[in-house]
Amino acid sequence: MNYHVDERGFYGEFGGAFIPEMLHGNIEKLRNQYLLHMEDPSFKDEFDALMKDYVGRPSPLYFAPRLSDKYGAKIYLKREDLNHTGAHKINNTIGQILLAKRLGKTRIIAETGAGQHGVATATVCALMGLRCIVYMGSVDIQRQAPNVARMRMLGAEVRPAESGSKTLKDATNEAIRDWINNPVETHYIIGSVVGPHPYPDMVARFQSVISEEMKWQLQHQEGRDYPDYIMACVGGGSNAAGAIYHYLDDDRVQIVLTEAAGKGIDTGESAATSVLGSKGIIHGSKTLLMQTDDGQIIEPYSISAGLDYPGIGPMHAHLIHTKRAIVQYATDDEAIKAAFELSRIEGIIPALETAHSFASLEKMKFNKEDVVVINLSGRGDKDLATYIEYLNDFSQS
Amino acid sequence: MNRIQSLFQRKNKEVLNIYFTAGHPTKESIQDIVLQLDSSGADLIELGMPYSDPLADGPTIQESSQKALANGVTLSYIFEQVALIREHSEIPIIMMGYYNQMLQFGEQKFLEAAQKAGVDGLIIPDMPMYMYEEHYQHMFQQNNITISFLVTPETSKERILQADRLSSAFLYIVSQSSITGTASKATEAQKSYLNTLKELDLKSPSLIGFGIKDYDSFHHACQYANGAIIGSAFIKKLESSDLPIKETVDQFVKKIRIPVS
Numbered sequence: 001m002n003y004h005v006d007e008r009g010f011y012g013e014f015g016g017a018f019i020p021e022m023l024h025g026n027i028e029k030l031r032n033q034y035l036l037h038m039e040d041p042s043f044k045d046e047f048d049a050l051m052k053d054y055v056g057r058p059s060p061l062y063f064a065p066r067l068s069d070k071y072g073a074k075i076y077l078k079r080e081d082l083n084h085t086g087a088h089k090i091n092n093t094i095g096q097i098l099l100a101k102r103l104g105k106t107r108i109i110a111e112t113g114a115g116q117h118g119v120a121t122a123t124v125c126a127l128m129g130l131r132c133i134v135y136m137g138s139v140d141i142q143r144q145a146p147n148v149a150r151m152r153m154l155g156a157e158v159r160p161a162e163s164g165s166k167t168l169k170d171a172t173n174e175a176i177r178d179w180i181n182n183p184v185e186t187h188y189i190i191g192s193v194v195g196p197h198p199y200p201d202m203v204a205r206f207q208s209v210i211s212e213e214m215k216w217q218l219q220h221q222e223g224r225d226y227p228d229y230i231m232a233c234v235g236g237g238s239n240a241a242g243a244i245y246h247y248l249d250d251d252r253v254q255i256v257l258t259e260a261a262g263k264g265i266d267t268g269e270s271a272a273t274s275v276l277g278s279k280g281i282i283h284g285s286k287t288l289l290m291q292t293d294d295g296q297i298i299e300p301y302s303i304s305a306g307l308d309y310p311g312i313g314p315m316h317a318h319l320i321h322t323k324r325a326i327v328q329y330a331t332d333d334e335a336i337k338a339a340f341e342l343s344r345i346e347g348i349i350p351a352l353e354t355a356h357s358f359a360s361l362e363k364m365k366f367n368k369e370d371v372v373v374i375n376l377s378g379r380g381d382k383d384l385a386t387y388i389e390y391l392n393d394f395s396q397s
Numbered sequence: 398m399n400r401i402q403s404l405f406q407r408k409n410k411e412v413l414n415i416y417f418t419a420g421h422p423t424k425e426s427i428q429d430i431v432l433q434l435d436s437s438g439a440d441l442i443e444l445g446m447p448y449s450d451p452l453a454d455g456p457t458i459q460e461s462s463q464k465a466l467a468n469g470v471t472l473s474y475i476f477e478q479v480a481l482i483r484e485h486s487e488i489p490i491i492m493m494g495y496y497n498q499m500l501q502f503g504e505q506k507f508l509e510a511a512q513k514a515g516v517d518g519l520i521i522p523d524m525p526m527y528m529y530e531e532h533y534q535h536m537f538q539q540n541n542i543t544i545s546f547l548v549t550p551e552t553s554k555e556r557i558l559q560a561d562r563l564s565s566a567f568l569y570i571v572s573q574s575s576i577t578g579t580a581s582k583a584t585e586a587q588k589s590y591l592n593t594l595k596e597l598d599l600k601s602p603s604l605i606g607f608g609i610k611d612y613d614s615f616h617h618a619c620q621y622a623n624g625a626i627i628g629s630a631f632i633k634k635l636e637s638s639d640l641p642i643k644e645t646v647d648q649f650v651k652k653i654r655i656p657v658s
């Protein structure tokens with residue numbers, strides 16, 4: 001089975017580029033050039049240097065003793081939360097900004113849900129002196145206020161998306177429309193492994209630094225370069241893609257993806273795309289998405305802005321379809337509980353998105369010797385306002 | 398030959414194609430609008446299939462689509478309405494929408510339903526040309542449904558020729574790089590783009606769309622193509638007018654055809 005992208009941008013039957021002609025020029029140019037640039041030694045040098053000195057890579061692979069004790073396995077945390085700007089998102093934005101410069105682009109647009117990708121984009125634009133416009137659903141602007149302030153402080157313009165559910169899907173629509181209107185000078189930095197080819201593959205490659213490091217870190221710490229399980233949360237799927245990239249063809253490694261179940265899979269307020277979704281087109285990609293019989297996209301729901309998306313990257317749709325990956329679901333409440341647990345037993349406050357992955361721990365059946373890596377995709381500073389509402393429920397006195 | 402193809406045989410100048418979102422402003426208005434457009438002098442109708450996430454559309458079509466969906470419009474309903482229209486009118490009808498809508502309905506089933514209802518053509522802006530050629534061309538032909546592909550100022554000459562070759566109704570010339578409903582700027586760059594297209598001596602008739610809104614912009618566009626497409630401006634008129642729908646439609650079309658003195 002091939003888990004990598006093919007010539008036309010497909011993972012099995014998922015992927016491709018279903019875009020109006022207005023986007024064709026830019027997408028075609030990217031498709032023709034992204035690998036050439038990424039494989040150019042001077043590009044690699046610049047990317048690696050920024051990863052090391054600006055982002056702070058390699059991110060630690062931390063053995064979590066108390067969590068391991070509790071769940072009966074050797075649990076390691078891949079600390080993407082310690083990256084500059086607080087999440088894995090910056091791995092991709094550094095890569096794409098270098099690419100945008102080589103493509104001669106002077107204006108950058110992005111969509112954001114939790115605001116982490118928006119902050120990571122605003123950051124690299126400040127670094128490179130490029131104009132930055134971030135589209136964000138007005139509901140998310142409300143629930144992720146600290147990140148909105150950070151983007152503005154970094155000099156980005158945050159434009160509210162007011163259509164649909166006013167969340168990530170709608171911000172993405174607005175960013176795409178902006179690109180249609182401004183095709184010449186603008187590059188669109190997509191924040192996950194979604195969108196038309198080559199985005200899913202390009203973003204996965206930039207994020208693949210996560211599993212590249214995991215290999216030697218595990219070799220060093222465990223004496224073997226692979227884990228038994230890799231666990232990650234999935235909104236579009238970029239942190240998961242990065243964490244599994246170098247293990248896709250290694251069957252010894254079980255891939256466990258966690259989707260946001262919102263208030264419960266069957267409540268009508270959920271973002272569990274892989275169960276609630278069916279094959280279709282969203283944001284230029286053929287994948288699984290939540291839709292009506294008439295092909296209208298259904299508004300998702302999750303407490304976590306970064307997972308509140310009715311689709312899933314085509315690579316993951318293929319991994320799920322072929323059963324290469326198994327999927328777990330975590331409700332809002334389970335994610336909150338897991339966030340408090342990690343805070344209390346390891347002293348790490350995770351992002352709400354990330355917390356969903358930790359909520360899956362108790363649903364797994366591990367052996368004591370199993371090596372488990374959880375991708376700790378981001379830190380929880382941005383989510384404090386949400387967590388504060390639950391402080392009383394988890395008071396320890 | 399279908400109704401669109403015979404239209405272009407009869408008429409190769411100032412072809413007026415009016416787009417509106419099916420089921421907006423009211424669910425029941427589709428028939429009235431189409432029949433009035435026909436008798437007031439429009440040549441071609443584009444029925445927008447309301448979609449939740451119309452990526453290539455500006456605020457006017459986004460909002461009219463939301464309203465049409467809230468009004469309960471479905472693809473089956475649109476097909477029913479077209480069938481009823483066919484009892485009274487032979488005006489060519491195109492349906493325009495997004496690929497996902499056709500996919501969910503089932504491509505074969507969609508084309509059969511369209512043919513049966515009396516639809517003449519489709520415009521699916523996010524369906525790749527290669528996919529049409531490899532998977533659908535035959536299905537479209539069997540059902541006597543035409544297709545029109547889009548070209549923009551960013552489209553390479555090679556792709557323009559491909560779009561021309563594959564289009565079986567007309568070539569849809571997008572006047573500028575924008576989403577729908579953006580005011581057209583008659584710049585030098587646009588002029589040279591339109592002239593280049595004219596000089597390519599394409600096999601398909603062509604219509605210019607995006608940003609066409611009144612007598613002047615329509616007739617300006619007609620200098621470069623066989624006609625033009627008006628969408629957002631018509632939808633706005635339907636929404637803002639206090640007159641009954643038929644009068645609103647009649648006045649709108651007459652103002653496009655006859656210069657205001």
Ligand SMILES: Cc1ncc(COP(=O)(O)O)c(C=O)c1O
Nearest residue numbers: 116192235236237238239306378
């Ligand atoms: C910390 C964190 N983890 C995960 C996600 C989900 O995105 P993805 O599935 O692309 O990793 C986000 C998105 O905002 C995020 O901020």
